[in-house]
Amino acid sequence: MDCLGLDLCGLPLANPLIAASGCFGFGLEQAAIGQAGGWGGIVSKAVTAEPRTGNRGRRLWETPSGLMNSIGLENPGVERFIAEIWPRMRQELSSRLIVNVSGSGEDEYCRVVDRLAAVDADMIEVNISCPNVRAGGMAFGLDPDTAGGLVSRLRGLTGQRLMVKLSPNAADIVAVALACQQAGADCLSLVNTFQGLAIDVASRRPVFDNLFAGLSGPAIKPLALRAVYLVSRAVAVPVVGMGGIQSAGDVVEFILAGATAVQIGTANFYRLGLAGQIAAGLEAFCREQGLGNLQELRGGLAVAG
Amino acid sequence: MGCESRVVEIVDNRRWFEPAGYRLTVTAGRGEVAAGQFAGLTIPGAPSRLGRPLAVYEADDQHWQFVYQVCGAGTGALAAMPPGSRLECHGPFGRELPWPGRPGRVALVAGGAGIGAFLLAARHLRRQGCAVDLLAGFAELPPDLDEFVRLGVEVRPASEAGRPGWPVYPTDYLDDRTYDWVYACGPRPLLRAVGHHPRLDKQRTYLLLDENMACCLGTCRGCVVDTVHGKRAVCADGPAFPAGWLTSL
Numbered sequence: 001m002d003c004l005g006l007d008l009c010g011l012p013l014a015n016p017l018i019a020a021s022g023c024f025g026f027g028l029e030q031a032a033i034g035q036a037g038g039w040g041g042i043v044s045k046a047v048t049a050e051p052r053t054g055n056r057g058r059r060l061w062e063t064p065s066g067l068m069n070s071i072g073l074e075n076p077g078v079e080r081f082i083a084e085i086w087p088r089m090r091q092e093l094s095s096r097l098i099v100n101v102s103g104s105g106e107d108e109y110c111r112v113v114d115r116l117a118a119v120d121a122d123m124i125e126v127n128i129s130c131p132n133v134r135a136g137g138m139a140f141g142l143d144p145d146t147a148g149g150l151v152s153r154l155r156g157l158t159g160q161r162l163m164v165k166l167s168p169n170a171a172d173i174v175a176v177a178l179a180c181q182q183a184g185a186d187c188l189s190l191v192n193t194f195q196g197l198a199i200d201v202a203s204r205r206p207v208f209d210n211l212f213a214g215l216s217g218p219a220i221k222p223l224a225l226r227a228v229y230l231v232s233r234a235v236a237v238p239v240v241g242m243g244g245i246q247s248a249g250d251v252v253e254f255i256l257a258g259a260t261a262v263q264i265g266t267a268n269f270y271r272l273g274l275a276g277q278i279a280a281g282l283e284a285f286c287r288e289q290g291l292g293n294l295q296e297l298r299g300g301l302a303v304a305g
Numbered sequence: 306m307g308c309e310s311r312v313v314e315i316v317d318n319r320r321w322f323e324p325a326g327y328r329l330t331v332t333a334g335r336g337e338v339a340a341g342q343f344a345g346l347t348i349p350g351a352p353s354r355l356g357r358p359l360a361v362y363e364a365d366d367q368h369w370q371f372v373y374q375v376c377g378a379g380t381g382a383l384a385a386m387p388p389g390s391r392l393e394c395h396g397p398f399g400r401e402l403p404w405p406g407r408p409g410r411v412a413l414v415a416g417g418a419g420i421g422a423f424l425l426a427a428r429h430l431r432r433q434g435c436a437v438d439l440l441a442g443f444a445e446l447p448p449d450l451d452e453f454v455r456l457g458v459e460v461r462p463a464s465e466a467g468r469p470g471w472p473v474y475p476t477d478y479l480d481d482r483t484y485d486w487v488y489a490c491g492p493r494p495l496l497r498a499v500g501h502h503p504r505l506d507k508q509r510t511y512l513l514l515d516e517n518m519a520c521c522l523g524t525c526r527g528c529v530v531d532t533v534h535g536k537r538a539v540c541a542d543g544p545a546f547p548a549g550w551l552t553s554l
Contacts, residue, residue: 022525023520023524023525024524025520025522025523025524025525026524029520029522029523029524029541030522030524033307033308033309033522034308035308035309045524053535053536054526054529054536058517059517059526059527059528059529060517060518060519060525060527060528061517062353062354062355062517064352064353065352065354067355067519069519069525069527071525071526071527074526074529074536217354218354266519268520269354269355269356269519269520269521269525270347270354270355270356271310271347271393271395272308272309272310272395273309273310
């Protein structure tokens with residue numbers, strides 16, 4: 001019995017577990033050590049039009065049950081991605097492959113999405129929520145009109161499925177979600193990292209050169225669940241939930257809150273081969289609960305009153 | 306090469322040098338370990354969930370050993386774990402050290418827990434026919450380093466606390482002998498002193514870097530350093546780099 005399979009806006013996934021962008025690279029290093037299996041999908045690291053070297057200074061800072069990062073979209077650029085990385089991803093990875101796209105301005109997003117016509121990606125994830133670059137990134141995800149405008153332009157450029165990755169730093173994430181849906185997004189993923197501040201007491205300086213950095217990990221799970229609950233009740237397109245997931249139980253919580261699938265990021269750093277373990281946990285959960293398919297629980301949160 | 310996450314059991318976890326230096330023995334992780342490689346140790350229940358990246362000090366079929374110094378909440382929780390308790394061990398990660406390829410005189414310069422990278426290295430270098438000196442600096446007194454002596458390594462100790470006939474820093478020994486290759490592991494000031502030492506060839510001086518790490522595979526780009534060849538991940542491209550490569554030492 002296939003209790004974990006699902007359809008994500010027309011794309012069949014073997015299970016609802018998707019490796020989150022930036023936390024799994026391009027999957028090739030994991031494949032090399034036999035630890036890339038078990039995922040329904042894998043999202044690539046963000047790809048920009050030109051190669052980027054990323055941010056200077058400290059890039060990681062662990063907090064209680066959380067991880068702050070300020071990587072700054074280090075990536076080889078779309079041309080090298082297409083020529084050297086994508087063919088290996090298709091060959092060495094057996095999951096559905098989603099390419100994450102970012103940029104400093106609308107034109108850069110458009111250039112990258114346009115070039116990605118050259119690859120047979122299963123989906124494109126539009127990253128309008130990276131908090132760690134000075135231009136673009138999260139700037140597109142904070143305002144409904146800006147987000148809608150960008151997604152509308154990308155929709156006009158490509159027939160590929162578009163998943164838009166939302167920022168929890170928006171004043172009204174539901175408004176941004178509705179604008180993206182209206183502009184033609186096939187599905188939405190949320191949440192990217194929360195902007196935070198880490199301080200080094202000894203030097204009285206911020207830990208990160210960029211001052212603020214993105215917080216992920218179990219620390220943000222309740223905040224992410226709330227956002228997924230609110231957005232999935234407001235939109236008709238599927239929601240892919242993420243934020244601090246590290247166990248099968250966490251996945252079930254996101255499904256109950258309204259997510260169709262989930263992404264797992266930071267927890268990949270806690271354990272190699274995580275997807276297979278969580279999938280096994282979900283199968284056991286379905287058996288125990290007598291569920292034919294995990295999707296039966298989607299949005300099933302029993303709210304009093 | 307094998308690389309996985311597995312639950313291991315602590316066999317021994319004892320104070321080994323001052324201040325707050327420990328030597329840890331656990332049941333073996335997965336696969337063969339080469340000198341220079343490290344494992345991530347996740348302490349169950351601790352609020353820090355990332356594996357503490359520690360060089361593998363000694364490895365056989367039964368056990369892996371590590372040397373660490375308590376420097377925060379994660380290593381603090383690790384130091385409190387008694388034999389019989391379990392933790393998660395990820396790896397081994399990182400590249401094998403680059404080797405001289407022919408016999409010569411080699412200095413292994415260790416500061417404190419930096420010595421944890423050097424027992425496997427010393428064994429390999431001795432097998433290659435190199436003369437090996439261990440320049441071992443500690444804040445107080447060194448632990449018993451007889452296992453290096455048994456390999457035929459000359460141990461040259463230093464102590465910041467001062468000791469008759471000993472220098473304060475292990476780098477002081479670099480002036481009185483000519484070394485063909487040098488490997489250094491320890492606090493950043495020690496790496497700077499070795500990396501900028503006027504008597505050493507920067508392409509034959511390898512610095513073993515310690516950074517905050519997340520993925521340990523080179524994918525998250527969290528532990529990169531600037532080199533003459535661009536950004537390099539300490540976890541996957543290192544941990545050892547020629548001193549001449551590092552542009553921000």
